[in-house]
Amino acid sequence: MTRCQNCGEKWTFEEKLKESFKFTFDRHMTCPHCQSKQYQTHRHRKISALISFLMVLAMFIPSFLSAPWQVYVTTVVTVVPVAFFLMVHTYELSNTDEGDFWHE
Numbered sequence: 219m220t221r222c223q224n225c226g227e228k229w230t231f232e233e234k235l236k237e238s239f240k241f242t243f244d245r246h247m248t249c250p251h252c253q254s255k256q257y258q259t260h261r262h263r264k265i266s267a268l269i270s271f272l273m274v275l276a277m278f279i280p281s282f283l284s285a286p287w288q289v290y291v292t293t294v295v296t297v298v299p300v301a302f303f304l305m306v307h308t309y310e311l312s313n314t315d316e317g318d319f320w321h322e
């Protein structure tokens with residue numbers, strides 16, 4: 219469950235999705251309830267990195283099995299949305315910018 223650390227309101231999946239697109243361009247997300255700046259926690263950045271790694275790994279599995287191209291397409295079409303969903307679903311927020319996890 220994702221809660222704003224400033225006002226304590228829950229963020230819906232749609233709100234997280236909307237803010238995650240903005241997050242690509244700026245490091246913070248804006249709480250839709252209190253308009254405060256919220257940042258991803260260290261923990262969530264690590265989780266995101268792990269999900270990305272598993273996503274890439276999953277996309278390589280068909281090539282190890284010498285699978286036909288239809289399997290590659292099916293894998294990418296399945297894995298990418300699932301990975302994206304998991305990243306958004308597991309969001310954790312912080313009032314401060316904790317920096318990138320490799321800069322602890």
Ligand SMILES: [Zn+2]
Nearest residue numbers: 222225249252
């Ligand atoms: Zn808030």
